[in-house]
Amino acid sequence: MLSKSSPGPRWYSIPVRVLLVTFVGTLICFAVSLLLAIIGIVAVAHMRGIHPDMTIAYRHIALPAAVVAGSIIFVVILVAEIRRYRKMKTLAAIERMN
Numbered sequence: 001m002l003s004k005s006s007p008g009p010r011w012y013s014i015p016v017r018v019l020l021v022t023f024v025g026t027l028i029c030f031a032v033s034l035l036l037a038i039i040g041i042v043a044v045a046h047m048r049g050i051h052p053d054m055t056i057a058y059r060h061i062a063l064p065a066a067v068v069a070g071s072i073i074f075v076v077i078l079v080a081e082i083r084r085y086r087k088m089k090t091l092a093a094i095e096r097m098n
Contacts, residue, residue: 009088014081021077026070030062033069037061 037057045052 009085009092011085014078014085018074018077018081022070022074025073025077026066029069029073030066033065034058034062 034057038054041052041054041057
């Protein structure tokens, strides 16, 4: 709940939170997909007896996975933050009435 000294929710906090969470989520997704891609490429290269090409892990696996995940995270967090803002705005209005 908001206290009496709190002015209420601010709309400009939405883009800040959305971009921050999207950036962190995209970095985490990139790191995890890169790790899994490297493990997979090394395993396949070891089984075939060839030298692993790590650029495949970056260009064709991790980067597209991070772009897709970042887009999904952006939309989901944007919707969640707008809902949160509207809820907090309504609760602040109700609190001001009392």
